[in-house]
Amino acid sequence: MGDHDDKARAATIFDVARLAGVSHQTVSRVLNDLPNVRPATRARVEQAIKQLRYVPSPAARALVTRRTRTLGLIVTGAPDYGPSSTALYFNEAARDARYTVITASMRETDAASMRSTAELLVRQNVEAIVLIAAERAAIDALDGIELGVPVVAVASEERGALHRVWLDQYAGARLAVEHLIGLGHGEIRHIAGPSNAMDAAERVRGWAAALGEHGLPAREPLVGDWSPGSGYMHGRTLAADSEMTSVFVSNDQMALGVLHAFAEAGLSVPGDVSIVGFDDIPEAAFFAPPLTTLRQDFVGLGRDAMASVLAVLGDDDRAPAPRVPDLVVRTSTAAPSRERTAVTS
Amino acid sequence: MGDHDDKARAATIFDVARLAGVSHQTVSRVLNDLPNVRPATRARVEQAIKQLRYVPSPAARALVTRRTRTLGLIVTGAPDYGPSSTALYFNEAARDARYTVITASMRETDAASMRSTAELLVRQNVEAIVLIAAERAAIDALDGIELGVPVVAVASEERGALHRVWLDQYAGARLAVEHLIGLGHGEIRHIAGPSNAMDAAERVRGWAAALGEHGLPAREPLVGDWSPGSGYMHGRTLAADSEMTSVFVSNDQMALGVLHAFAEAGLSVPGDVSIVGFDDIPEAAFFAPPLTTLRQDFVGLGRDAMASVLAVLGDDDRAPAPRVPDLVVRTSTAAPSRERTAVTS
DNA sequence: AGAACTCGTCCGTTACAGTCC
DNA sequence: AGGACTGTAACGGACGAGTTC
Structure with a gap:
């Protein structure tokens, strides 16, 4: 029964x-x-x-109203902390606004895959598409084509004609560098994220700008791929440079690799070298030593993405202003020690 | 134009x-x-x-065919590595099978929220619901009620009448403990995940079983909450115990906290104490020292979830067998040293 | 003359009978 | 007789125009 x-x-x-x-x-x-x-x-x-x-029946209703109250969400890349968080909070914000979200996760970001995924969503009659992608190319792949629905991209660089929400990576990077300068560091190296990542480029820009304003030299950044392994590799290179007293690393995972390399090389952090990361992943407070880093407001970003969708759809509100990351000072940064200190301008 | x-x-x-x-x-x-x-x-x-x-038009089609080819996905908790990965690979598998996925992410897991979220999905006429939740209560909240659509839960404990896919946490924990026993450790402590987490309970079970079979003592596990902070707290407690030569920690994040506590206490890993984690998060290979841990096949798990949905819906296939995690040996484990070694039975 | 309903049509597809060589 | 089509009804709601009290 x-x-x-x-x-x-x-x-x-x-x-x-x-x-x-x-x-x-x-x-x-x-x-x-x-x-x-x-x-x-x-x-x-x-x-x-x-x-x-x-x-x-939502189908019957959609048929006659010509509205589905459905949004498409494309998330590219690995399930990293940043994108996963953004997607989660966007999802919650959409539900609060009584929208349904169809998610398409994908690891590849080639133009053909991006395009066919977007068209898959359009075929489901989504009213807008939100795109969370780190790579410039993923955004550009959707920029040219006429999908028939608005696209809101979470992207830290201005690209084409898409609507856009973002966290201010440039300002965050400046905060990192100014913190190190304030401590007395004169040469601040940078380990960047991959060159195709918009966040990485903005952080490089902020780092270089802050350095330039203070008349400090900007040595060519080392380019990693966000992984702890690439941080480790570049950390070994940097460890050999006795001039270096501080490093701004473009994300926390790479900073972990750098920490590992420095420990192996017998360098003390922050005694010999100061390190600043980016993201404030949950693990960062428990690195050895706890990492000074920039906390990003992914909760706010997810909500901003939804607010922007509503604005574009004309339901509500105006598009939000970008948020600036917060500097979280822990013990991986300190004033440079006399021995290794070089040019303190 | x-x-x-x-x-x-x-x-x-x-x-x-x-x-x-x-x-x-x-x-x-x-x-x-x-x-x-x-x-x-x-x-x-x-x-x-x-x-x-x-x-x-999918709406018009759904109206007459009474099929939506749409699945609901509920993911609870924080955007952690395990659930996020599982969700991603499930999403890909669903797309390959030409199903659309409506995702509902939620941080709370109380019965009322779970139920109303499930009903929200049912109202969208999803053909089945997949539930990714760590907590027992989240599963149970959906178990009793008659939703009208099948539910496939990713859950490592048998619970109620729901369909279920899982990774074999019990077997994984046994591998961890047997690895330590093989190295000669006689007392193997355990830092467990929260008591409401099914994975945590299964790992405790596996740990205790392996210990029992070898006639080794099983001291009361310390109970953490998966966070690095809780690992750190319990790590400080364990550091004071001079009998202890090895710890099996229920996930990598807590293991990071333990590592941090031991480093502070001047304990060498693996010189004084060996540590095994669980999950093999991308950071684990770059902890200090690199962590011996159990790699979980989230790709496979995501696919298994979709295979199970197809089986339940009668479209295809039979439900898959659970996968056993792989032991990844790094340098956080070694034979116990003479000094701190106690009862080597 | 409104408030409170009812009626009829339409939305875009698929399913089920035809119809015509 | 059967391959290659065409015509007509649903499916389950929403909305504008009628109808009743």
Whole structure:
């Protein structure tokens, strides 16, 4: 009895109408909170709805209203902390705004895959697409083509004509560098993220700008790939440079690799070298030593993405301003020691 | 010219039919690869489809077929490596099987939220729900109620009547402990995950079982919350115990905290104490020292979840067998040293 | 003359009968 | 007689125009 799916068709609006003794149109009015329904009638209808466990069919509704209240979300790359967090909070924000989200995760970002994925979403009649991608190319792949729906990209560089939300990587990088300068460091090296990553480029820009303003030299950045392994590799290179007193690393994972390389080389952090990371992943407070880094507001970013969608769709609000990361000072940074200190301008 | 959304309604099957000079029904046959269409007619129709950039309406189709080819995915908790990876690979597997996935991420797991989220998905007419949740309670919240659609839970404990896929945490924990026993450790402590987490309980079970089989003592596990901070806290406690020569930590993040605590206490790893983690997060190879841990096959798990959905829906296949994590030996484990070694049975 | 309903049409597809060589 | 089509009804809601009190 009532054990498995009763194959009985779900109740329709007509079933509800019959049970409540009204027309289906009246039921529709109740469903959509329209006026001109007597309270008593409304109650009867609601009772019938409950009794029949009636739920309106989104397909039928979408067919006639030509609105699906559905959004497409494309997330590219590995399930890293930043994108995963952004996606999660965007998802929550969308649900709060009573939108449904169809997610398409993909590891490749070639133009053909990006395009066919976007078209897959369009075929589902999404009203807008949100794109969370680190690589410039992923954004550009969707920029040219006419999809018929607006695209909001989470992207820290201005690119083409897409709508855009972002966290201010440039300002964050400046904060990192100014913190090190404030401690007295004169040469601040940089380990950058991959050259195709927009965040990486913005951080390089901020690092170079802050250095330039203080008349400090900017040596060619070492380019990693976000992984701890690449941080380790470049860390070994840097360890051999006795001039270096501080490093701004473009993300926390690479900073972990650098820490590892320096420990192996017998360099003390922050005694010999100071290190600043970026992201403030949950692990960062427990590195050896705890990492000074920039905390990014992914909760806010996810909400901004949804706010931007609503703005574009004309439902609500205006697009938000970018947020600046917060410097979190831990013990991986300190004033340079006398021995290794070189040019303190 | 063609600048913004042409407000022109998308083409319908009738537009295509008219252009191809056939009835809309013939177009439908072409769309659905049904027989009894002459090749020449088919070609004309396909040409018309291309020319009008026609895409069938999923809403209209769902309305009449009573199938949406849509799946609901509920992911609870923080955007951690394990659940995020599983969700990503499930998403890809679903797309490969030509299913659309509606995702609902949520941080709370109370019964009311779980239930209302599941009902939200049911209202979208999903054909099945996949649930990725660490906590027992999240599973149980969906177990009792009659949703009308099958639920596949990613859960390492058998619970209620839900369909289930999982990675074999019990076997993984045994591998960890046997590795330490093989190295000669006689007392193997355990830092567990939170008691409401199924993975944590299974790992405790495996740890205790392996210990029991070898006649070794199982001291009461310390209970953390998966965070590096809790690992650090328990690591400080363990550092004070001079009997202890090895620790099996229930995940890599907590192991990082333990490492940090031991370093502070002047304990050498693996010189004084050996440590094994669980998960093999990307950072684990770059901890100080690189962490011996158990690699989980989240790619496989995501695919298994989709395979299980197809099995339940009767489309395909049979449900898959659970996978056993792989032991990845790095340098955080070694034979116990003479000084701190106690009861080597 | 409104408030409170009812009626009829339409949305874009697929399913089920026909119809015509 | 059967391959290659065409015509007509649903599917489940929403909305504008009628109808009743």
